[in-house]
Amino acid sequence: MGEHKTIRYSDTNYYLLRAKGGYLLIDAGWNGKMSVFLRKMYEAGIDPREVNYIMVTHHHHDHAALVNELRTIMGAKLILHKKQVDLLKNGNTEIAKTKQYNLSLKLLDRALRLFIRISYSPIFTNDTDIVIGDDGREVLKEIGINGVIVDTPGHSADSITLITDDGKAYCGDAAMNIFGVKPYPIEAEDYIVVKESWARIISSGAKILFPSHGKEFSVDELR
Ligand SMILES: [Zn+2]
Numbered sequence: 001m002g003e004h005k006t007i008r009y010s011d012t013n014y015y016l017l018r019a020k021g022g023y024l025l026i027d028a029g030w031n032g033k034m035s036v037f038l039r040k041m042y043e044a045g046i047d048p049r050e051v052n053y054i055m056v057t058h059h060h061h062d063h064a065a066l067v068n069e070l071r072t073i074m075g076a077k078l079i080l081h082k083k084q085v086d087l088l089k090n091g092n093t094e095i096a097k098t099k100q101y102n103l104s105l106k107l108l109d110r111a112l113r114l115f116i117r118i119s120y121s122p123i124f125t126n127d128t129d130i131v132i133g134d135d136g137r138e139v140l141k142e143i144g145i146n147g148v149i150v151d152t153p154g155h156s157a158d159s160i161t162l163i164t165d166d167g168k169a170y171c172g173d174a175a176m177n178i179f180g181v182k183p184y185p186i187e188a189e190d191y192i193v194v195k196e197s198w199a200r201i202i203s204s205g206a207k208i209l210f211p212s213h214g215k216e217f218s219v220d221e222l223r
Pocket of ligand 1: 058060155156173
């Protein structure tokens with residue numbers, strides 16, 4: 001354990017952790033960018049069929065839109081948190097409650113919404129998928145990863161963070177490092193709840209955050 005590979009495009013990071021028989025992919029986006037995703041995988045030296053498990057940190061289109069396409073090619077199982085299941089079935093980014101960090105980001109968001117497709121093909125679980133309702137330690141151990149899943153809402157209600165026992169936190173959008181904003185996510189449903197989630201990330205033993213947007217940084221920046 002320990003190392004991971006990163007796929008990066010459209011200002012978004014996708015992490016591949018070594019898991020039993022291959023890799024666990026954390027997040028699978030964006031709409032219509034399947035060919036880019038696959039090209040980046042090959043560039044990273046990974047055959048998509050080596051990915052045995054897919055997890056999403058939350059249901060947003062830049063994290064979940066390619067789940068159906070990728071799981072078919074990879075032959076991968078989904079590992080979801082139970083609170084994600086209904087949102088993934090909607091196949092749509094829930095943005096009604098989302099607020100931006102500042103005014104210029106709000107204006108940027110309104111402009112980008114004209115171009116970004118936030119709906120995607122609904123994601124349903126099947127019998128071989130794993131839906132977790134606890135800290136996920138047993139399930140992760142079963143696939144060769146020592147760590148836990150921590151509930152980290154605020155950016156979205158269904159956001160989760162995978163924290164390995166050696167202190168790497170794959171936090172999705174619970175924290176970001178993009179457009180000059182760090183560690184706050186540039187948008188969130190509730191920034192108070194984001195901070196409560198940071199407290200859980202810290203108390204769960206995280207040392208380095210690997211956000212979906214921007215470069216990694218020390219957990220000390222959350223304090
Ligand atoms: Zn998001």
